[in-house]
Amino acid sequence: MRSPVYDLYQMKQDRLPKGARSAWLRTRPNEPPAAADDWIFVGKERHPSRWTVAEMNEKGTCYREIPIWLSSRRSMMAASADSSVQTPAA
Secondary structure, three states, rough: OOOOEEEEEEEOOHHOOEEEEEEEEEEEOOOOOHHHHHEEEEEEEOOOOOHHHHHHHHHOOOEEEEEEEHHHHHHHHHHHHHOOOOOOOO
């Protein structure tokens, strides 16, 4: 049995909801989103996660937002790791 294939879209930066760094939408093949002007077609997702498959089976689409704090936390952690590394005095 082959894995399901879905169309993957990313929301345009100027249309993102407040507090979202990015938003992703998966639809069934050849079923573009209703507000097609808000989305950019990225490609086909050929190996979706089991959570994506479950949401697709339940709702017919799968919408995910990546919050801003998720990316800023990573960058803060990287910055603190860089500052904790001390170079020997010459």
